[in-house]
Amino acid sequence: MKKTYLLLFLLFTSFSFAQTHYDSDQFIVTLKDISSKTFDKDSTANALVIYESGKSFVGQGDYRLHTKFKHKIKILNKDGFDKATVKIYLYKTKSSSEKVKNILATSYNLVEGTNKVITRKLDKSNIYEEKYNDNYTIVKFTLPNVKVGSVITYSYETVSPFMFNYKSWHFQEDIPKLYSEYKTSIPANWIYNIKLIGYKPLDINTRDIEKNCLEGARGASSGCSLSHYAMKDIPAFIEEEYMTSDTNYKARIEYELKTFQGFDGVTHNYTKTWETVDDELRKDPNIGKQLSKSVDLPKLLPQTVYSIEDNLERAKSIYHYVQTHYTWNGDYKIFKDVDIKDLIKTKSGNVSEINILLHNLLKESNIDVKPVLISTRNNGFPTKIHPVISDFNYLIVQANINGKSYSLDATDKFLDFAELPFRCLNQHGRLLDFKKGSNWMDIKVENISKVFYNVDLKANDEFFSGSVQSKITGYHALNKRKDYFPNSQEYFDALEKRNENLEISNIEIDCEKETSSEFKESYDLEYFVENSGDNVYINPFLVTFFNENPFKLQERTYPIDFGYKDTYYYALKLNLNEKYELVEAPEDFKIVLPNNTGTIALSTKQVSNELIMTFRINFNKALYAQDYYPYLKKFMSKIVEIQNNSIVLLKKIG
Incomplete structure (x- = not known):
């Protein structure tokens, strides 16, 4: 394949200034697209869509749906190489099928130590077609000479006889995008239900009318509705816990044919009431x-x-x-x-x-x-x-x-x-x-699912002994029943291995049947701690509700859906038994989510020779809008920190 060297000159920025900037205004590749090495807004991104566009219209004469696609993508690391393989899915029936034409693809790489760019174009012999299933054929190609730092571009046009299947446009996918636009021209003969899905608003949303855009027989003609949709700075969609199907949230536009009226005046209704x-x-x-x-x-x-x-x-x-x-x-x-x-x-x-x-x-x-x-x-x-x-x-x-x-x-x-x-x-x-x-x-789930633990400990010479009692309701109880009833011995074994510092005995389960609304459990325990001289350090949380923060994204563009409201409560009573004195305990505090939609509260106090600690977590909503994400992320982080790092310092007496 022939190699050509190009020198790309920039109008607004030098090579050194362009290290972290991209030209998202056009399909043409510029030097700053190639020389930029990172994407500051998302350091985890494997690749970045710098620019992409689509344009759909009905062809004059063939009355088929034409869609032109253009994509410009930066490869940021080796895990982004898969973006250099393009798959075009073409719908088919027994009598007709979609086609693709005018496939063009080019990779751009900077010659190390220079401002020169080497380009490699896709050879048409490397375009393949294969059957996907009874309804789809795949046309596939991989861009040549792709490396870390490459910029790739590709464009093509699809032609479809299926006007009921007007092309949808996906603004959001698994890598971030700087600019994504879709332009449509829909003749008045076709009326569609148009649905914008997702929680990210459009940056451009304009409409216009073009007269006589489509001609029919005997001088008949139709006007067209022209639409321009665009989004900027679109974060990658990354799945995380507490969500429903990603199809609910990925930003896109979809079409469903409602009515078609031919130039002969006959109307066909497709969407039903x-x-x-x-x-x-x-x-x-x-x-x-x-x-x-x-x-x-x-x-x-x-x-x-x-x-x-x-x-x-x-x-x-x-x-x-x-x-x-x-x-x-x-x-x-x-x-x-x-x-x-x-x-x-x-x-x-x-x-x-x-x-x-x-x-x-x-x-x-x-x-x-x-x-x-x-x-x-x-x-x-x-x-x-x-x-x-x-x-x-x-x-x-x-x-x-x-x-x-x-x-x-x-x-x-x-x-x-x-x-x-x-x-x-x-x-x-x-x-x-x-x-x-x-x-x-x-x-909706009206009842709140609850988890309650009461821990009673007493100091001995070499260890602490005591008991744990729990009461669990709602969906937490449902999960417990599903763990316990199929194999109670496995449940007991897992309970005994949950904390290596504990020895558990006399486990009792109070749950009459597989459908009981409550699940109660109790057991005795011995808690072994390491002494440091006369001092003893104890983590008071023998049971933890969350072992790690489930929220790790820099930005989440979709809601947090727990499914139901729930509350967690942990109470500890530690009898020092005149063997220890309390030196230090966790400080009291309270955190409230915006609009009182959630609470964390920790309280410790000493009454005579006993340390009493309570910890409560409330989630007052089953569904939180994405605006709550940074607050919930900090909220969960604090819960994990409290459970893992709370220390009670005791000192031996005598």
């Missing part, structure tokens, strides 16, 4: 038809289950019977292969089969119930502005008893009545009512 969807679901063999099936209570349930007079207790009894006698096979199917007759026969089925059977049994026993379509946390939020049935992947049941609503899911044998799996805590669901019409409902 909820009234239409409700009617379709009512007739659907996997949803409405299954929900309407009658069930024989005496045949399917013991009389002791369905004959309970109290409505709530009867509902609980039926729920627990389905929960324990039918097994979820792990399949999330809700619109395919749903048949409660098969479930009744095999005792194993998918989400819809189990929860529709629960729905029908409750309905037959005169409980007011309705199905609810939801999307799980890892599946993304369902679209609310118009029906997109494919957004949903799960079905639960709402029971209305004595003026109160209960959300039910019988797929998990450890769930208490009205307790949903954590995977279902995804903000909203669509409540189906085939008589009055469906509507949106909030999926």
Whole structure:
């Protein structure tokens, strides 16, 4: 491949000044793009998009969707080499397919010790095509001569016959971007639902009208809506704990065809109303038809289950019977292969089969119930502005008893009545009512999940002895039950190995059944500490709530979603037993998150010959906006610091 040397001159800056600056205003590569070595705003970035643009329009004559792409990327380290391999996914059907043309790609490198630049262009023989699946083909190429410090550019154009699939634009990805823009031209014949996703606002958002941009037969023509969207200084999207699907948060624009009107005046509607969807679901063999099936209570349930007079207790009894006698096979199917007759026969089925059977049994026993379509946390939020049935992947049941609503899911044998799996805590669901019409409902956890520990210690000559008692509720208790009931011995072994300075004995678990709302545990312990002369240093936290700070990003552009509110409480009573005197203890303090949305409070005091310490953590919200991230990051850091570094200094007496 031929090598050419170029000398690139800059208008505004010298080589030395350009070490950490980039030209994000244009696709053309400049010397400062190549000579810059780092990206100060994100020292962890492997690569950086300096500039990228897209332009979509309908071609005159072929009436196909054309999209032109341009990308300029800086390779910052070896882990960024994967950005030099480009994959273009082309949609296809049996009768038609998308095409790509005009692929151009070039790598730029600085000759060490000079201002000269060497460029290498992509040879067309190194462009490959392969089948991805039945719906997509991949066109792939890798830029040549890529090194740490390289700048790469590539451009291409796609041509698509599928106007229903107007090109979406992803502003945010796994590397930072300095500038990303998308320009669109949409003829008035096509009307789309346009959705901006993510929490980063647009820096440019303009619209204009172009008259007679598209001509049809017999002198017909159409105007076009012109849009210009752009974002600047876009941080990399990096997944972190306490989030739902990344599809909820990555900044992008998506399109869904709503209406098409031909030049002959005929209109085709593609986006449906909820009234239409409700009617379709009512007739659907996997949803409405299954929900309407009658069930024989005496045949399917013991009389002791369905004959309970109290409505709530009867509902609980039926729920627990389905929960324990039918097994979820792990399949999330809700619109395919749903048949409660098969479930009744095999005792194993998918989400819809189990929860529709629960729905029908409750309905037959005169409980007011309705199905609810939801999307799980890892599946993304369902679209609310118009029906997109494919957004949903799960079905639960709402029971209305004595003026109160209960959300039910019988797929998990450890769930208490009205307790949903954590995977279902995804903000909203669509409540189906085939008589009055469906509507949106909030999926909220009303109760606070709690963790309480009480530690009672007494000083002896060589060690401290005492006991620990805990009471755990809500989702924390659910996790405990799932750890304990399948293998209690493994649970005990893990508990005994949790702290190498402790010897644990006489473990007792107070939890009657797998669905108990509380999990209580108690055990005796001996705490061995190292003496330093007459002094003893003790970390008073024999149990820690957070071993490390889960929040490590420089910037987080999406919310912190815990799923539920919770509180943690730790109380220590240390009896010095006239063997030690207190020299030093942690100082009292209190930290409050903005708007009183969370609290840390530590208190220590000495009463007679006892040290009493309490530590409380409150998260008063289940969902925190991304603006809270720097506060929560410091909040968590302080919690970890307190638990790991709090020291009580004692001195031996006599």
